[in-house]
Each structure stands twice: as C-alpha cells, then as structure tokens.
Amino acid sequence: MSAVVSSELYVQVQHFYARQMQALDNGRLEEHAHTFAEDGSFALTPGAEPAVGPQAILEQLRAFMKQFDGNPTQLRHHFNQVLLTPQDDGSVASTVYGLLVRTRPAEQPEIGASIVLHDVIDVTDGRIRLRSRSVGYDQLA
Amino acid sequence: MSAVVSSELYVQVQHFYARQMQALDNGRLEEHAHTFAEDGSFALTPGAEPAVGPQAILEQLRAFMKQFDGNPTQLRHHFNQVLLTPQDDGSVASTVYGLLVRTRPAEQPEIGASIVLHDVIDVTDGRIRLRSRSVGYDQLA
C-alpha cells in the first residue's frame, strides 16, 4: 500500500483537530469526548489506565479539569507539525506536536507543557474520529 | 446548506493568513490593511470602536505601533487551529488561535499574548479579504 495520505485527508485532519481542541479549550467537554470512537481510548495521564469510550473519556476530562476550580485558567492547545502515516488496517497514525498554553487573568501566558500526541485516526464515511490518543510530555522524558 | 468548507478553501485561508501576518510583522502595514474589504472592520482593542476600511485600519495600526518607538521589538503572530464555518450569506466565519511572540534584541522571546481571532471572511472571484476581525485576549477574559 501507499505510504502517503491524500492532501484532502491531511486538510480534513487539520480541521478536525481545530474543532476538537477548540471544543475542549472552550469547556465543551462532551463535544470533545465524542471526537473519540465508541471504543476509542484516551491515555491522558502517563502511567494511568486509558479511558475507553466517550462516557469514560468525559469523566476523565471532568476529573482533570477539577484542578482549575477556583483557579481560573484559560488553556489553549496549539497543534503543529501533523505527520500522518496510513496503517494496514485502513486507519491512519498521526504524530503531532502540541503546546499547552495557559493564561490566568491579568497575567502573561506561559507554556504549561510541550507534548507529542500519538493518535490513531478512524475515517468512516468521511467522518473522522479517534481510535486512540496517548500524550507524551517532554518534561517527563 | 452544508456546514463544511472545501479543503481547497481551507488551504487558501491558511495561506492568506500567512501572507497577511507576515506583512504585518514585517512592518508592511499598508499591505496588511488591504487584506480587509473596503468596508471591512477591525476591532483591535477590546472596548474601543473598530476601525472601518483599509485607510482607518492603517491609521489604527500606525497608532498601535507607536508604543514600539525607541523600543525595538520583533513581533511574530503565530496562528493555529483554524476553524471555518460557512455562513448563510456566503461568507465564512473563522475562529483561530493566536500566539503573539515578542523578541527584543539579545533577549529570549516571550509570549506577549494568547489571543483568539474571530474573523468573517469574504471570498469574491477567488480573492480572500476580511469583512471583520475582532481579537479576544485570554488574559482579559
């Protein structure tokens, strides 16, 4: 099989990421959780068991966000350098750089984390969803 | 109507932003001002009246840039996570993350602002221009 993806798919994946991450950063956690497939898994925290399925992913996100209760912080996930590799089973592996930018009211923004996302993308009937995502943190390497 | 834009347009918008913001950061303010439509509006400062039309936008930019007189600072606007939504009137709404990176001579760069751009894009005869732009600052949220 070919080792390249179409430009069409490359652009669709970029757009998918924009929608997915703006939903998360704007607090629309349910919309974000449903960018994962029904059996999709999300390994948010290194070493912990991944959450599987949109409902478990939603609960994981809500737990993660509790740290910001009483500490208003705007998160922005900037993605960059999207690298796509078709897999034999029809899915697409995606390796992406991320910068997690944090801003507190009246303060200068700071880079909270430099991350690398390892996604497996499912494309069914033109709809993109994640089969899996694991997040690597450069400061933990 | 469809809620999606073509990949062709998505790429053109990315390229438009690159051209538009490199013009601004390189001090070609007139070129930047003419990326707005004749009746295009630019709300640069929260709470202030938006400038309308390329000439007023140019004057607004010149006034804004005065703060850097005698304080050489290279600005770079990094845009990311472009999300496009077609509007009923044929325009396209665009919501984009921005990082404003500032560098002074011999100093390390810093993130001056984490922003979100809310644009309305006009595409006429294949030419992209902005009908409007308003800038939200995360530290003012």
Next chain:
Amino acid sequence: MSAVVSSELYVQVQHFYARQMQALDNGRLEEHAHTFAEDGSFALTPGAEPAVGPQAILEQLRAFMKQFDGNPTQLRHHFNQVLLTPQDDGSVASTVYGLLVRTRPAEQPEIGASIVLHDVIDVTDGRIRLRSRSVGYDQLA
C-alpha cells in the same frame, strides 16, 4: 507565470516540514540531512559558511548537537505561517515562522528562539527537497 502555488503543493510542503522536523527533533539526523538536495545548502549559524550537501549538513548538525551532551534537552521546532512563492526557475521560495521550544527534564518548557526560515524548495517527480535553507534569529536582528 502565476504567482500562486496549488493547494496540493501547499499541503505537501506542510507535510514535508512535519516529517523533516520530527526527524530532527527525534535525533534522526541522517534522515533530516537527506531532506536537502544533493547540492542543497543549509546556513544554520548566522555569519558562518553554509554546509553544502547531505553529508556536510549531517556533520554540521552533529557538531551543533554536541552542546547538549550531558545536558538532556528535548527540542521541538514548531513551524507556522508557511508562505510559498513560485520562482521563475520552477523552484518555490518558502518563508516560514519557527518557534524553537526547549524542555529539560522536570522543567517547564521555554521558547529558545523565534526564527524565520528562508527555504528554496525543489519539487522533482513529486518529491520535495530543499535546495537551500537559511535561518534568521529575531534576537539577533
């Protein structure tokens, strides 16, 4: 000739950069060096002679990386605002913003440099390689 590039090429260049820079940041220096044409040149350090050809580029990179011996640091090159301009000889000039993000173990990431890349891109039989790259550093401007 036309002053625009196709969306197809624009996306291919984005994908090329992702592959090229992930190779570099992951220490696959040889793969990175071979993203340059046989007579391709890379001016990494302002004022120094550019390295010419993949072998010389590889040696330049190895010398550059020596500064991190005994000082584990994860580099991530984020590219943004890709602006492409076709040249009369069939090559494509590319001007791109870069953020060099550095992370040391257990430390918060920092922006090491705000750079602008000036590339000349060769496209032969659908394969993209660099004819030349020079790197401008905002803090040296």
